[in-house]
Amino acid sequence: MSLLELVAVSKRYGGVLALDQVSFTVEAGTIVGVMGANGAGKTTLFALIAGNERPSGGEVRFAGRSLAGLRPDQIARRGVARTFQVVRPFAGLSVRENVLAGALFGTRAFASAALARRAADAIVEEAGLGGQADRLAGTLTLSGQKRLEVARAIATGARLVMLDEVMAGLLPAEVDEMLATLHALQRARGLTLLVIEHVMQALMRLSQRIVVLHLGALIAQGSPEEVAADPEVQRLYFGETA
Numbered sequence: 001m002s003l004l005e006l007v008a009v010s011k012r013y014g015g016v017l018a019l020d021q022v023s024f025t026v027e028a029g030t031i032v033g034v035m036g037a038n039g040a041g042k043t044t045l046f047a048l049i050a051g052n053e054r055p056s057g058g059e060v061r062f063a064g065r066s067l068a069g070l071r072p073d074q075i076a077r078r079g080v081a082r083t084f085q086v087v088r089p090f091a092g093l094s095v096r097e098n099v100l101a102g103a104l105f106g107t108r109a110f111a112s113a114a115l116a117r118r119a120a121d122a123i124v125e126e127a128g129l130g131g132q133a134d135r136l137a138g139t140l141t142l143s144g145q146k147r148l149e150v151a152r153a154i155a156t157g158a159r160l161v162m163l164d165e166v167m168a169g170l171l172p173a174e175v176d177e178m179l180a181t182l183h184a185l186q187r188a189r190g191l192t193l194l195v196i197e198h199v200m201q202a203l204m205r206l207s208q209r210i211v212v213l214h215l216g217a218l219i220a221q222g223s224p225e226e227v228a229a230d231p232e233v234q235r236l237y238f239g240e241t242a
């Protein structure tokens, strides 16, 4: 059974069909990339899965059960977490406290505050923020804030973690570090990652499978090699005339 299953999911905003009958599945323990130009519907996809928005049609299923009608907090408790494209740290809290907030509002019940703090601190370390644990989140560099978003989402204990452009705006060396961090976190915790990224090379290095959205429709899916060789993807991304 797939961990996540989208069945003909659509979303209409007034005259805009942001998603048009999108269907695909995500297997547990895999990393799936979501590619697509500006306005393709990538963030809308995350909003529908996380329950921030309701689909206009179709169904999202997680671990074999429909998420229809559930609130974001109920979906989060089932084990789904997302980051936001525009980072949203609690700027006045420290890095450690931000990650602790993720742990406390997530899927796990901690026997004591000390255990929750220990779990949060472990993730701070694994996310490469160990040296900045006591800094106020608002004072981090962009790279640090992106890491914090990842750490806070993972701290919820979610099985499915959706990352919305956590490498956007990073320097090439920072992208390399982030890729290594994501791979390590995914492996250590057996996570399933759904990853939106414009940086195509990075996405190809990270993902086992990639789905490509264009104007709300799913136009290609497969291994990174298959997607890169897809004629429609080549035409859209490399401007080749077929």
Ligand SMILES: Nc1ncnc2c1ncn2[C@@H]1O[C@H](COP(=O)(O)OP(=O)(O)OP(=O)(O)O)[C@@H](O)[C@H]1O
Pocket (backbone or CB within 6 Å): 013, 016, 017, 018, 036, 037, 038, 039, 040, 041, 042, 043, 044, 045, 085
């Ligand atoms: N809340 C909303 N109200 C109205 N239209 C919206 C809303 N959210 C998204 N849209 C529209 O839906 C379409 C898809 O938007 P979405 O943000 O999902 O794209 P995206 O693929 O994430 O783009 P980007 O790469 O720029 O982040 C766009 O045309 C956008 O203007």
Ligand SMILES: [Mg+2]
Pocket (backbone or CB within 6 Å): 042, 043, 044, 085
């Ligand atoms: Mg987006």
